[in-house]
Amino acid sequence: MELTTPQIYAIFAMLTTSALAGLIFYYIGMRTGRQASTDIIEALEQSKTNLGNTTAKLTAELIEVNRTLDARESALSKLRQSLIEEQRDHGEVERGLLNRLAAARPLSDEDQAVLIAAAEKLGLAADTFAGLNAHDHAKAARLFQAQTLDMAARIKQAIAANDGRETEAERAA
Template structure:
């Protein structure tokens, strides 16, 4: 079998065309594979970013919920402390109303002095029973006054140097 020059050139051209088509196909396959790989990675990246965004939003919501609950508990504690403070203030006011003040002690001393005067007056009139009662009441008033001053804390005056 003898090939003519035209047949040889046609065979070489066909082989060259096949090599070129094979190269183009291979190159396009690589390009498409890279594009698909990039798209898959991009989609995974988007999915990953979406997942991270959703997780971040959940974390923010949880932090806001925790902050809201902390504020709520702080408000409840403040309210409880305020109620306890009001109760303590009422108790202190009640105790102050029940306790003797310095003015009360001065009045007590004045009454003791008046009772001594009344006892002397009754003794002068000859009513010794009434005079004795007035002296006992006066002594009792003085004892109350002394007990009060023994229970009052001593105020220390600081000397400035």
């Protein structure tokens, strides 16, 4: 099969047009791709800048939070130390006061026993006065006996209450 000159020219024109169309589309694609890549690069740069700013801001906030936490831990440590010292001082003061109270206690169990013995003697005197028809003296002796027994009971209560406080204080110390 032999091609005629107009056919050869037509084939040449088609190949040239196809090549020219291919080049045009290639340049259009290149320009579009370059523009798209530029847009993507700009978006990535913007994201990088935003991420850097956000990271810097979060880092600064984290540093500030760490400083605040360190300050609060330091203050808490100082408060704990102060509390320990206050508890120690309180214990020393309490022991001192209990010692002073024990030393200052003017009445003891023996004093109570003496008062009870005196009350018994007053009772004996009251009985003796009653037998001698000295009713005024017997009445006075009975009154003194009642007062003496009342004082003995109060001393017993005070000693028991004080012993209870000392026991509680000793347990706390």
